[in-house]
Amino acid sequence: MDLNYTPAQTAFRAEVRAWMEAHVPKEPLITLECREGYDSHVEWERTLASGNWGMVTWPEAYGGRGLDLIQWLIFEEEYFRAGGPNRANQNGIFLLGPTIMEFGTEEQKQRFLTPMARGEVIWAQAWSEPGAGSDMAAISSKAIRDGDHYVITGQKTWSSRAAFADWGFGIFRTDPESKRHKGLTFILFDLNTPGITRRPIRQLHGDTGFAELFFDEVRVPVENCLAGEGQGWNVAMATAGFERGLMLRSPGRFQATAKRLVELYRTHEAEASPAAREAVTQAWMAAQAYAYNTYGVAAKIMAGGKIGAEASLNKIFWSELDRSMHRTAMQLLGAAAELKRFDDGRVNQWLEGYIFSLSGPIYAGSNEVQRNITAERLLGLPRVGAG
Amino acid sequence: MDFRFTEDQLTLAETVRDYLVGTHGPDVLRRLDAENARDPAIWQGLVDMGLTGLLVPEEQGGLGMGLLEAALIAAECGRACLAEPLVDTAFVGVPWLLAKGETGQLAAIAAGEIKLPLPHAINPWVADAPSRGNDELVSVDPLRVLSKGTGEDDPHLLNLAALMSAAQLVGLADAMLSQATEYAKIRTQFGQPIGAFQGIKHQLASCAVAIEFAKPVVWRAAAAMQEGLESAPIHVSHAKVSATDAAMLTAETAIQVHGAMGYTYEVDLHFWMKRSWALAGAWGSRAFHLKRVDEAVLGGTHAIGPEHTFA
Incomplete structure (x- = not known):
């Protein structure tokens, strides 16, 4: 165990810091869950790409810098230190990208990864269906082979970024006779293909981040299938592992929130309760614990290890931490908590963050499902209904 | 930067674990309790493994290892609910004497002649x-x-002892989670193992989460103490709070999962629960350690934020 950075790692941090200080927008961007905010976030993706910061861990041949996971963590720490915006392309770079890296053909890597890293193609995910939420194996949307195309018919919902994104990915039933986990195929599709209708869903805060997708005999070339027909469930599980595990929520994000919470506490110290004080200290402790754990996971992967069901522990931890930090902030704000903008005109980011944090324990596999996975796959308890 | 134990360190901990499983099971705890006595053979076994001399320099007959190895093995002592004062003597007392430059007793400690x-x-x-x-x-x-x-x-003694208490607490928590999980697999009600019910699963999963995120805090504190970082006391306190919370949650969950059986002397769980209660309060209560973190973090004397992960 060596918890010191090498001189090269420290120099890399300085390089990231200098670039971020020069380029991160001085004012926070408005939410990416509306047209204007989405466009400004895509512009930011392209600014990042101009500095070659799109996805630092990918090989240079695919638009990355070929850096290791410790450098990625340093990058993320500096990104959140500087207050970098949310990543418009997170579904691409953090979920689909690693999946293509693992399962894609060389042709698919060439075709999809570089435009993803450069922010030229923004990706939406299309997992859930009206009848398949937590129970993803219940999906029924079909992709029927017709020559060198699949013909997709069905419906997806809660598709993050799909209101405005360029491409989407999801799993579809290519064997119409199949049930549950079998007969599914992972397919990438252009959201502007004829036959796709997007219906943005208005979220509880009034904006439209996700959408329903309707597929009416949509023709998608077979070369857009990842890892072969019938392999969809395995590929999707790998994607979910990336989502819940290392990549989607790096520790820097929560350490930055914890620091802002400490600063908020200091301005409200006179009227804050001892319970609020403890909650703020807990926020810092938990964010640090998450960071230590992530450094451990990164070291393990760099040594050739893998993350398995432990990813579920991660997902439970960060999503519940994020919610509790924002809840604490709302309590500290008191009567000002309900204001969408404070009287000095600043957006109440704690309110926006609190509302967003409520989705954390739901998306990427609800925390109830994560606790089932933990109990069954890490602790070895019998599956629900067994006996 | 490499937040991992070496293969050698993990093998050492595994060897100690296997030894304690084989020689210090619940039957031994029951016998010691019934006889209200210590068994010199257990102590001698630990001495023969070299554990009393783990941190004693080689020139005084020890193995010359560091606090990271000691913390890993302290967790194993917690897992086994070890009855002998190995952790106090060898993992707290020895580094404390070394820090003071008092080396006179070290050879005798390594030889198992002194409990400190x-x-x-x-x-x-x-x-x-x-x-x-x-x-x-x-x-x-x-x-x-x-x-x-x-x-x-003595602040250094307090920090060493609190660190090693935290390490034992994560081992105790691991053991209690494992006991409750095994019970949930074999106890059947309503025609199925109770561990198939989500009401049981989700409680045990929450313990797994708490333990998973307490352990790296303990290792980080051990590394900070080993390096003599100025911030080490904050990390020790963080570790003590996190390990205490994980162990108390797991203890309460484990008795709940055992149902009325958990309330009996017959089920082994109570040994581990009682040790957890004792160590939770020993060497600085939760409130004491929380306050130390709180004063440094909210008071602004400890650097915070994403760029200060290892401050």
Whole structure:
């Protein structure tokens, strides 16, 4: 165990810091869950790409810098230190990208990864269906082979970024006779293909981040299938592992929130309760614990290890931490908590963050499902209904 | 930057674990409790493994290892609910004497001839004092031998002992989670193992989460103490709070999962629960350690934020 950075790692941090200080927008961007905010976030993706910061861990041949996971963590720490915006392309770079890296053909890597890293193609995910939420194996949307195309018919919902994104990915039933986990195929599709209708869903805060997708005999070339027909469930599980595990929520994000919470506490110290004080200290402790754990996971992967069901522990931890930090902030704000903008005109980011944090324990596999996975796959308890 | 134990360190911990599983199971705890006594053979076994000399320099007959190895093995002592004062003597007392430059007793400690009592102002008792008289105190933990007494307020001793208490607590928590999980697999009600019910699963999963995120805090604190970082006391306190919370949650969950059986002497769980209660309060309560973190973090004396992960 060596918890010191090498001189090269420290120099890399300085390089990231200098670039971020020069380029991160001085004012926070408005939410990416509306047209204007989405466009400004895509512009930011392209600014990042101009500095070659799109996805630092990918090989240079695919638009990355070929850096290791410790450098990625340093990058993320500096990104959140500087207050970098949310990543418009997170579904691409953090979920689909690693999946293509693992399962894609060389042709698919060439075709999809570089435009993803450069922010030229923004990706939406299309997992859930009206009848398949937590129970993803219940999906029924079909992709029927017709020559060198699949013909997709069905419906997806809660598709993050799909209101405005360029491409989407999801799993579809290519064997119409199949049930549950079998007969599914992972397919990438252009959201502007004829036959796709997007219906943005208005979220509880009034904006439209996700959408329903309707597929009416949509023709998608077979070369857009990842890892072969019938392999969809395995590929999707790998994607979910990336989502819940290392990549989607790096520790820097929560350490930055914890620091802002400490600063908020200091301005409200006179009227804050001892319970609020403890909650703020807990926020810092938990964010640090998450960071230590992530450094451990990164070291393990760099040594050739893998993350398995432990990813579920991660997902439970960060999503519940994020919610509790924002809840604490709302309590500290008191009567000002309900204001969408404070009287000095600043957006109440704690309110926006609190509302967003409520989705954390739901998306990427609800925390109830994560606790089932933990109990069954890490602790070895019998599956629900067994006996 | 490499937040991992080496293969050698993990192998060492595994060897200790296997040894304790084989020689220090629940039957031994029950026998010691029934006889209200210590068994010199257990101590001798630990001495023969070299554990009393783990941190003693090689020139004094020890293995010359560091606090990271000691913390890993302290967790194994917690997992086994070890009745002997190995952690106090060898993983707290030895580095404390070394830091003070007092090397006179080290060879005797490595040889297992001395068990070192550690009086401190923060505790109203002294564990494992060499002579026991009328001043005996009775712990809820039948395997802890306590006497009245107190000592100086030595900060380094406190930090070492709190760190090693935290390490034992994560091992205790691991063991209690495992006991509750195994019980949930075999106890059937309503025609199925109770572990198939989500009401049980989700409680045990929450313990797994708490333990998963307490352990790296303990290792980080051990590394900070080993390196002598100025911020080490904050990391020790963070570790003590996180490990205490994980162990208390797991203890309460484990008894709940065992149902009425968990309330009996017959089920082994109570040994581990009682040790957890004892260590939760020993060497600085949760409130004491939370306050130390709070004063540094909210008070602004410790650097925070994403760029200060290892401050």
